[in-house]
Amino acid sequence: MKIRPFRLSDLKPISRLEREAFGPHSFDTLSLLSYGIFSRGGFLVAEEDGQVAAHCITKRTGRNSWEIASIAVRLEYRRRGIGTALLTEAFQLFRSRGGREATLEVKVDNRDAQRLYERFGFSVKERLHGYYGPRHDGFLMVADLSESQTPKSPP
Numbered sequence: 634m635k636i637r638p639f640r641l642s643d644l645k646p647i648s649r650l651e652r653e654a655f656g657p658h659s660f661d662t663l664s665l666l667s668y669g670i671f672s673r674g675g676f677l678v679a680e681e682d683g684q685v686a687a688h689c690i691t692k693r694t695g696r697n698s699w700e701i702a703s704i705a706v707r708l709e710y711r712r713r714g715i716g717t718a719l720l721t722e723a724f725q726l727f728r729s730r731g732g733r734e735a736t737l738e739v740k741v742d743n744r745d746a747q748r749l750y751e752r753f754g755f756s757v758k759e760r761l762h763g764y765y766g767p768r769h770d771g772f773l774m775v776a777d778l779s780e781s782q783t784p785k786s787p788p
């Protein structure tokens with residue numbers, strides 16, 4: 634597995650992966666392209682055997698704050714540590730650019746993703762009522778990057 638920055642030829646497979654993972658809440662092609670152009674190395678792609686297996690899109694939201702705007706691993710590649718590797722890389726990037734805080738939004742019922750985030754020091758800061766549509770709440774999760782967090786080993 635190799636992690637590298639986004640390139641234009643990733644647009645189609647990543648659009649597909651976004652739709653597969655998030656359905657109506659996925660980023661459209663134009664948004665992905667603009668992240669690809671403006672994210673300054675913060676759009677990470679995990680490759681397996683020359684194919685896109687996963688991506689992680691990050692966004693600077695303030696002087697010292699960053700957001701995980703999207704992370705998704707293709708179904709057949711999940712539970713192999715790719716999500717962990719992408720977040721590890723993203724955290725390194727945030728810290729190398731002076732980041733002190735990372736945030737993200739996640740569906741309240743997405744326990745798989747929340748467990749991964751908790752291992753990186755994320756905790757729920759706020760419940761976002763109706764964030765994913767009527768009766769579909771989200772959590773705003775926050776991690777303090779100044780703490781020397783390394784992902785905790787799975788139980």
Ligand SMILES: CC(C)(COP(=O)(O)OP(=O)(O)OC[C@H]1O[C@@H](n2cnc3c(N)ncnc32)[C@H](O)[C@@H]1OP(=O)(O)O)[C@@H](O)C(=O)NCCC(=O)NCCS
Nearest residue numbers: 654704705706711712713714715716717738739746748787
């Ligand atoms: C959430 C998501 C990104 C996690 O990606 P992943 O690559 O499966 O994550 P990891 O493999 O690093 O960790 C996931 C689990 O696999 C386990 N795992 C990691 N490496 C493993 C290995 N080699 N063998 C077996 N299990 C392994 C981890 O311990 C972890 O277990 P747990 O969370 O059940 O305790 C992925 O499930 C996904 O794309 N979901 C759909 C999109 C989504 O919901 N994104 C988040 C939106 S906020």
